[in-house]
Amino acid sequence: MPRRPTANRAARRLPVPLGLPLSLILSLSLTLAAPAAAQVPTPRQHFGFDIGEHRKLATWSRLTAYYETLARASDRVKLDTLGLATKGQPFVMLTITSPENHARLDELHAIQMKLSDPRTVSGPAELDRLLDEGKTVVLITHNIHSTEVGGAQVAARLAYRLASSDDPGIREILDDVILLQVPSLNPDGTQWVTEWYNEHVGTAYEGTSPPWLYHYYVGHDNNRDWYAFTQVETRLTVEKAHNAWHPQIVHDIHQMGGSGARIFFPPYIDPIERNVDPAIVAGVNQLGSWMAAALTAQGREGVVINAIYDGFTPARAYQHYHGGVRILSETASARLATPIDVPKERVRGGREYEASERSWKFPLPWEGGEWGLPDIVDYMEAGALALLTNAARNRRYWLENFHAINRRAVEKWPAWPEAWVIPAGQENGAGLEYVLRILTLGDVEVHRATSSFRAAGRTFPAGSYVVPMRQPYASFAQTMLEKQEYPDLREYPGGPPKRPYDVTAHTLPLLMDVVAVPVARWEGRAPRLSGPVPVQDFAFELPAALQGDGAPRIAYYKGWREPMEGGWTRWVFDRHGLAYDTVKDARIRGGDLRRDYDVLLIQSQDAESILEGHEPGSLPPEYTGGIGREGADAIERFVRDGGRLVVVEEATDFAIELFGLGIRNAVEELPSRDFYVPGSILRVDLDRGHPLARGLDERIAAWYWRSSRAFEVDEPGARVVARYAADGLELSGWFLGSERLAGRPALVEVPVDKGSVVLFGFQPNYRAQTVATWPLLWNALAGAGARVSD
Numbered sequence: 001m002p003r004r005p006t007a008n009r010a011a012r013r014l015p016v017p018l019g020l021p022l023s024l025i026l027s028l029s030l031t032l033a034a035p036a037a038a039q040v041p042t043p044r045q046h047f048g049f050d051i052g053e054h055r056k057l058a059t060w061s062r063l064t065a066y067y068e069t070l071a072r073a074s075d076r077v078k079l080d081t082l083g084l085a086t087k088g089q090p091f092v093m094l095t096i097t098s099p100e101n102h103a104r105l106d107e108l109h110a111i112q113m114k115l116s117d118p119r120t121v122s123g124p125a126e127l128d129r130l131l132d133e134g135k136t137v138v139l140i141t142h143n144i145h146s147t148e149v150g151g152a153q154v155a156a157r158l159a160y161r162l163a164s165s166d167d168p169g170i171r172e173i174l175d176d177v178i179l180l181q182v183p184s185l186n187p188d189g190t191q192w193v194t195e196w197y198n199e200h201v202g203t204a205y206e207g208t209s210p211p212w213l214y215h216y217y218v219g220h221d222n223n224r225d226w227y228a229f230t231q232v233e234t235r236l237t238v239e240k241a242h243n244a245w246h247p248q249i250v251h252d253i254h255q256m257g258g259s260g261a262r263i264f265f266p267p268y269i270d271p272i273e274r275n276v277d278p279a280i281v282a283g284v285n286q287l288g289s290w291m292a293a294a295l296t297a298q299g300r301e302g303v304v305i306n307a308i309y310d311g312f313t314p315a316r317a318y319q320h321y322h323g324g325v326r327i328l329s330e331t332a333s334a335r336l337a338t339p340i341d342v343p344k345e346r347v348r349g350g351r352e353y354e355a356s357e358r359s360w361k362f363p364l365p366w367e368g369g370e371w372g373l374p375d376i377v378d379y380m381e382a383g384a385l386a387l388l389t390n391a392a393r394n395r396r397y398w399l400e401n402f403h404a405i406n407r408r409a410v411e412k413w414p415a416w417p418e419a420w421v422i423p424a425g426q427e428n429g430a431g432l433e434y435v436l437r438i439l440t441l442g443d444v445e446v447h448r449a450t451s452s453f454r455a456a457g458r459t460f461p462a463g464s465y466v467v468p469m470r471q472p473y474a475s476f477a478q479t480m481l482e483k484q485e486y487p488d489l490r491e492y493p494g495g496p497p498k499r500p501y502d503v504t505a506h507t508l509p510l511l512m513d514v515v516a517v518p519v520a521r522w523e524g525r526a527p528r529l530s531g532p533v534p535v536q537d538f539a540f541e542l543p544a545a546l547q548g549d550g551a552p553r554i555a556y557y558k559g560w561r562e563p564m565e566g567g568w569t570r571w572v573f574d575r576h577g578l579a580y581d582t583v584k585d586a587r588i589r590g591g592d593l594r595r596d597y598d599v600l601l602i603q604s605q606d607a608e609s610i611l612e613g614h615e616p617g618s619l620p621p622e623y624t625g626g627i628g629r630e631g632a633d634a635i636e637r638f639v640r641d642g643g644r645l646v647v648v649e650e651a652t653d654f655a656i657e658l659f660g661l662g663i664r665n666a667v668e669e670l671p672s673r674d675f676y677v678p679g680s681i682l683r684v685d686l687d688r689g690h691p692l693a694r695g696l697d698e699r700i701a702a703w704y705w706r707s708s709r710a711f712e713v714d715e716p717g718a719r720v721v722a723r724y725a726a727d728g729l730e731l732s733g734w735f736l737g738s739e740r741l742a743g744r745p746a747l748v749e750v751p752v753d754k755g756s757v758v759l760f761g762f763q764p765n766y767r768a769q770t771v772a773t774w775p776l777l778w779n780a781l782a783g784a785g786a787r788v789s790d
């Protein structure tokens, strides 16, 4: 693609307007001035190209080698390997600050820890000293989403600049900020995507993305894991960056689509989850607006704030519950490192802003033109430098704010109970341990009662877990344990709903089948407690019927368009030690499936993606196509010969079509103003006489969202195993028109000749959190080999 001058490039050469605040002029000079090279090797010397050249991507191997070089060459940079990522790449963090701060890093760390827990500060005099001497701690995290390639690249350029520049603005940052930089939150994916790009550059497939999940288990959902902490990368970051330092500011660098604004900064759009401290919300607004102001003053077009992204789910915002602000930035993408050209008439707006109109939140629209890695990296670096400048210049504000937020939590918000009690000896041991693991990894102090006690009108046994709500990270416990009330937001009164950016519920006791009781106030004396329990771990156990190797024989279908729900399911299987085979398109097409398997699981994906896969020509031939007609016939034979097909949500369409079942999705065509359940927890009633419901309670909590189904069944022989509850259906999150679900079949088993098909309308394994519904999945797998209804 030929390069040509573009509007945005021209705009960046605009002279600095008169009357601009000094800080913004500084940011501009930081971004455009070449730093003094000194003895620190430049990226060009190391990589053979400048970071941010068209079609040039450094792999993770080369990037980590550069960070080692920087740490050796610069007394401002320290490099730590925190652990290994899922598939073995090193997971690293750089600590960047002035040599003077490095020399007293332990002391500065101790100050930060004291500010994070106001209970440890002796009084105003000590507080004043801490505020005088402390530094703003900033965590910048890069490239959690591997195809958002600019993030991993800009990390190297930013680290180099901070390691080598003698610019006064950089000196100011180094003096007043301790920067923790995680240059990739998913090193496996960074390596895969850069290798894939470099392999295909110059071919017909240049700019395509690898056709597998770029996090081995969870793909893009790796930034939906910031409270469940299931993945090794999340745990490393939470324990060794967040909890180790409790940064005041976290900057998470992402990319978005390429046809609208060029970069997004907060303020977020509503709703903001109600347990987030108001000073965090205001701090986010202040800092995001500052960054936007800096880039706009530099002449950069297309900076938008207060659009697209909301602040509701803690799954994306750990720090909102740990005293820090989260600054998400989203820069427009190209085709990985290959530039794109967007004609003016194709520039599109997005949620809560118009691309063609100047507005308070979008003062300098982008006019279209060429956009590529040089632009992406420039915008990202300018954003990070503006953030660091603010962090340095407002050091005292950030420290005071941080301390005040943590003090308010220790003093307990009026709306919070005095404590939460999680009774000992609960039936669902795996669920209990999972909840405790989340709370303790989330730095919540969880105690055990040394004797039995009465509270909230009941008696709790000795050993019950108690979460007192006067502690720094109580807001995390509160949001995880309480029911979510999501506001009824509409485009206009009576109109369609404003969709949430992600989901609307995260109540752990419901998801994980655990009892947790809020205690508004203690009756008489508070119970005697032992000290906080250490970080807990998973206690998953495979049902006896699934233990051992190969009985039943389980096949998990994994095509080249594997859905994230499939990846999450592999994770649950692997963590439980389940024996199963991953079967690809070619194996399905090969037929004779019954010879090798008793059950075939297809997670939520649409029929077309199963049958057709990727279109021919869109990727190298070995990655195109699906199971095809041949594979569909093989699956049909498999079932008729006595196999069981288990299909979830969208994949139910495939089975319904394949066997011509008299089953349909009854809520499919309802307009969203009448029916909308965008990620909520609801009640399901089970037919306990059916083998699939064996061992479960009569009523359980289940996950319903965008791809879920509510069936209408007119199929002879079909048995309804579960129905959405006819009463008391809504448990947590947002529901519009939930009466459309009430009483509808949610889980159905259909005998087909010697075999059967099991159709899940809801998601039995939502992001590896729905412990409550896992037994249904286990039963569906375990009972295979014979028709469950027999």
Ligand SMILES: [Zn+2]
Pocket: 145, 148, 254, 255
């Ligand atoms: Zn992203």
